[in-house]
Amino acid sequence: MKKCLYCKIEVGGDLEKCPLCQSKLVGEPEEPYFPKQANLQRRSLYYKIQLFVVWVLAIAGLSAEFLFNFKIPGFPKVHWSLILFLWLFAFEFGIMRQFKPGTGSARKVTSMAFIILVLLVITSYFFNFWRFTLGWVVPITIIGDIIANFVFAMIDKQGNTMSYLLTNLLVGIVPYIILYFLGKETPIPWIACLILSVILFIGAVIFKGRMVLNEIQRRFNI
Numbered sequence: 001m002k003k004c005l006y007c008k009i010e011v012g013g014d015l016e017k018c019p020l021c022q023s024k025l026v027g028e029p030e031e032p033y034f035p036k037q038a039n040l041q042r043r044s045l046y047y048k049i050q051l052f053v054v055w056v057l058a059i060a061g062l063s064a065e066f067l068f069n070f071k072i073p074g075f076p077k078v079h080w081s082l083i084l085f086l087w088l089f090a091f092e093f094g095i096m097r098q099f100k101p102g103t104g105s106a107r108k109v110t111s112m113a114f115i116i117l118v119l120l121v122i123t124s125y126f127f128n129f130w131r132f133t134l135g136w137v138v139p140i141t142i143i144g145d146i147i148a149n150f151v152f153a154m155i156d157k158q159g160n161t162m163s164y165l166l167t168n169l170l171v172g173i174v175p176y177i178i179l180y181f182l183g184k185e186t187p188i189p190w191i192a193c194l195i196l197s198v199i200l201f202i203g204a205v206i207f208k209g210r211m212v213l214n215e216i217q218r219r220f221n222i
Contacts, residue, residue, distance in 0.1 A: 002027040105152045113145040139189035150200040161208045172197020
């Protein structure tokens with residue numbers, strides 16, 4: 001057993017420093033009290049590596065534009081490095097956070113889709129393809145999100161089916177309502193998005209109706 005010469009205490013396990021004064025312990029170590037978390041250490045290493053790569057890319061992009069005056073041909077007034085930095089920032093502090101334990105699948109998928117779509121709209125605005133993005137890329141991505149939530153609703157065994165149903169309704173119907181009240185002509189992909197959200201909502205209610213009813217009773221104490 002190790003000892004601390006300053007605190008006059010004995011410390012079990014294989015600690016190198018005294019837990020009270022942080023002085024170096026003397027004596028023979030014992031078997032460690034707690035097993036080493038190899039998976040957590042490996043995961044922490046991977047996270048540090050990707051964080052380092054993100055910052056290297058961000059600094060390299062900013063340096064290339066503002067120090068070496070590198071511009072994208074055809075877009076001399078666009079600060080592409082700031083857009084790159086925005087993507088990297090969203091990846092690091094938005095998308096990567098979705099992989100934290102305890103986050104529901106519906107929230108993960110929808111949040112990731114929303115973050116990517118916002119960045120696509122911003123990028124397409126500066127590079128002049130925002131009409132195509134709003135008319136086709138955004139609704140097609142939302143369709144993918146709706147289908148993914150429907151699949152999760154079908155395989156869910158934790159009693160969270162209602163969250164998938166509400167997510168599908170929100171991402172499918174709300175954009176259509178906004179376009180309708182703005183008086184804009186609704187593109188075909190948005191109409192397909194609306195129809196698919198309603199169809200899959202009805203399908204989920206048919207196949208998971210009893211589970212949804214139990215979930216409503218549980219959540220609202222009915």
